[in-house]
Amino acid sequence: MLTSNSKIGIVIPARLSSKRLPGKVLKEFFGMPMIEHVWQRAQLTNPLLETVVATDSIEIKQTVEKFGAIAILTSENHINGLSRIGEITNQLQWDHYLMLQADEILIEPESLDLLARTTLSNSHFQFFNLITELDNLKEIDDVNIVKCLTRKDNSIITMARKSNSVAPVSTQIGYTNKVSGVFSCSGNLINKLVSTPAQRIEKAESIEQMKVIELGFNILGVYIKENYPSVNTNEDAIAVLSFLQNDAKQKSILNHYL
Numbered sequence: 111m112l113t114s115n116s117k118i119g120i121v122i123p124a125r126l127s128s129k130r131l132p133g134k135v136l137k138e139f140f141g142m143p144m145i146e147h148v149w150q151r152a153q154l155t156n157p158l159l160e161t162v163v164a165t166d167s168i169e170i171k172q173t174v175e176k177f178g179a180i181a182i183l184t185s186e187n188h189i190n191g192l193s194r195i196g197e198i199t200n201q202l203q204w205d206h207y208l209m210l211q212a213d214e215i216l217i218e219p220e221s222l223d224l225l226a227r228t229t230l231s232n233s234h235f236q237f238f239n240l241i242t243e244l245d246n247l248k249e250i251d252d253v254n255i256v257k258c259l260t261r262k263d264n265s266i267i268t269m270a271r272k273s274n275s276v277a278p279v280s281t282q283i284g285y286t287n288k289v290s291g292v293f294s295c296s297g298n299l300i301n302k303l304v305s306t307p308a309q310r311i312e313k314a315e316s317i318e319q320m321k322v323i324e325l326g327f328n329i330l331g332v333y334i335k336e337n338y339p340s341v342n343t344n345e346d347a348i349a350v351l352s353f354l355q356n357d358a359k360q361k362s363i364l365n366h367y368l
Contacts, residue, residue: 118206118226118294119160120152121198123191124174126167128213130254130342135212136173137347139354140368144341145170145212149179150367152210154219159208159226164194189308190318192295196304199297206230207300211291215350216338216360221292228332229294236299237322239266240290241331247279249288254342256289256317264331269317287331291340293319299327 124135124145131137135145145163152161163174163181166188171181182201188194195207206229210217221240229238241258249255253271260266269289275282295303299322309324311317322329336359339349353360 116205116230117203118208118229119162119202119204120155120208120210120222121191121195121202122148122152122161122163122210122212123188123194124163124165124167124170124212125188125194126170128342131344131347134341134347135170137341139215139347139351140364142368143173144215145174146177146179147215148210148212148217149174149177151217151219151363152222154363154366155222155226156219159222161210162198162202163212164191164198166194192300192318192321193304195295196300199300204297206294206296208294209292211340213341214291214338215341216336216353217292218334218336218359218363221290221334224334225292225294225332228330232330235265235328235330236296237293237319237327237329238295238332239293239319239329240334241266241287242290242334242337244283244286244288245337247283250279250282250286254346256319257286258289258331259285260287260331264333266319266323266329266331268323269315269320271315271317287333288337289317289319290334293329295322 126133128134136143164184166186174181184194184197250273258266258269309321312320339346341347
């Protein structure tokens, strides 16, 4: 149950052993590691939300503590960020956890505000995920982008990395959304999720949110306008740098902390 005193905070799970782009969270943009950009954007939330970094890496822990972040060292035996957060819930004792992936370098602070407000004002769901429209037809079959199908109320029916629809791609893009690596979950549900073995589709698709759906819980998609890339490949890193250099909104956010 939500109360006016419900506590929500941000956790940034981070690891060095990314399969597609190893060490990406420490990759520098404008002389600053990517995880610092992400943390700095979390510091621009209004009201300011408590933020911690959860990592299994001493190198990441030392790096983030140098720029003032709170870091909690976790086990190496986690299959995803949600599992990593589950390890530290007893320590933090928050009512809700907003998970901000360390590769979401272009996240807008306003999007974090929206997700937090929606979480605290909606008692019908325990899990919320930012979603956006797709930019182009190629994204339908780009396995680096998690997609979802939603109901009219924006609750999510299912997620996948590649379409299995027989409809023309030009039709699919009208009802398919991109799933952002930013979501929130109640503490009670996290405890249930991490105490349950990985589910079949969750493992096959490598989509941690599918566990929520497979276990019968609902996810509310929280719609945001901008479809920014996260950093999964070198090509993504090049695209992100272009946004940081040329996009007016991104340059404005950068000016707050560079």
